[in-house]
Amino acid sequence: MKKFLFPLGLLFALLLVGCQSSSSAKAQQNNQSNQSSNTTQASEDIKASQQSETTIEKSATPTLFVHGHQGTVNSFRSMINYMEEENIAEREMVVTVHPDGSLDTEGELSGERTNPIIQVIFEDNVNNEWNQTEWIQNTLSSLKEDYQLDQVNLVGHSMGGVSSYRYMGTYGQEESLPEINKFIGLGAPFNDFINTSDHQSLDDLLDNGPEELSERYQDFEELTPQISQDTKILLIAGQLSESDFSDGMVPLTSALSVYPLLEANEFDVDYSIVNGQNAQHSMLHENNQVNEQIAQFLWE
Numbered sequence: 258m259k260k261f262l263f264p265l266g267l268l269f270a271l272l273l274v275g276c277q278s279s280s281s282a283k284a285q286q287n288n289q290s291n292q293s294s295n296t297t298q299a300s301e302d303i304k305a306s307q308q309s310e311t312t313i314e315k316s317a318t319p320t321l322f323v324h325g326h327q328g329t330v331n332s333f334r335s336m337i338n339y340m341e342e343e344n345i346a347e348r349e350m351v352v353t354v355h356p357d358g359s360l361d362t363e364g365e366l367s368g369e370r371t372n373p374i375i376q377v378i379f380e381d382n383v384n385n386e387w388n389q390t391e392w393i394q395n396t397l398s399s400l401k402e403d404y405q406l407d408q409v410n411l412v413g414h415s416m417g418g419v420s421s422y423r424y425m426g427t428y429g430q431e432e433s434l435p436e437i438n439k440f441i442g443l444g445a446p447f448n449d450f451i452n453t454s455d456h457q458s459l460d461d462l463l464d465n466g467p468e469e470l471s472e473r474y475q476d477f478e479e480l481t482p483q484i485s486q487d488t489k490i491l492l493i494a495g496q497l498s499e500s501d502f503s504d505g506m507v508p509l510t511s512a513l514s515v516y517p518l519l520e521a522n523e524f525d526v527d528y529s530i531v532n533g534q535n536a537q538h539s540m541l542h543e544n545n546q547v548n549e550q551i552a553q554f555l556w557e
Contacts, residue, residue, distance in 0.1 A: 418445025426480025
């Protein structure tokens, strides 16, 4: 009988080792599964965190985009496409203003919380800022009548920014018109095309205003106190390089020239300088950095 004890013992030992190995393998598999599950959860948490950093607040307040000198419906096309593709806002209307002030509209406001965009197109796209001011007033008066709007945002590029600013200083207190909630001036020559950067630092400009004043700027000195104090304002300027203090057309010191005026009148105002070749004047509304800044200011 003894000769069978060793093989039976060996068989028992092998079975025991096999069971332990199987249990160990199963435990290791479970650990890997748990680790995989934890990694997936961590990834989802990171995604949620990233998404929360770019949360967009949706409302029914329309934003009017006003083009610059010689602008067309294509002027803001790239920026608006970006807003739509990123589910930030939706273009709902295009308003064409004729030289006599009459309007043609394409589309309509839905009243939904889509951050609706309205493009304003001047048929006479080389007219002066005084007439454009009246055309903006006509547009907002019509929107007020048709949609009972209480407030809107304004984004103006170049001359569109100048005309929008003049509008706010001329009609900003009119209770019969929608209140301007937020305004963005994008590469707007508020001090005409006067460049004071040769003899004035940016800090001095922001603290004390431009050393040389255009007639336009002198108008704005009188008009700025007439802008509604509830309007929040962002000025965006382009700077091509360390040696070129302009966007190739509008001097940095002009695009930011109304900043000290607004601060002196206790407005909620901020500014941003965009650098590099994509900060060129006509590229400012083709620039994703600018797109993001505008989206953040208007809707975050």
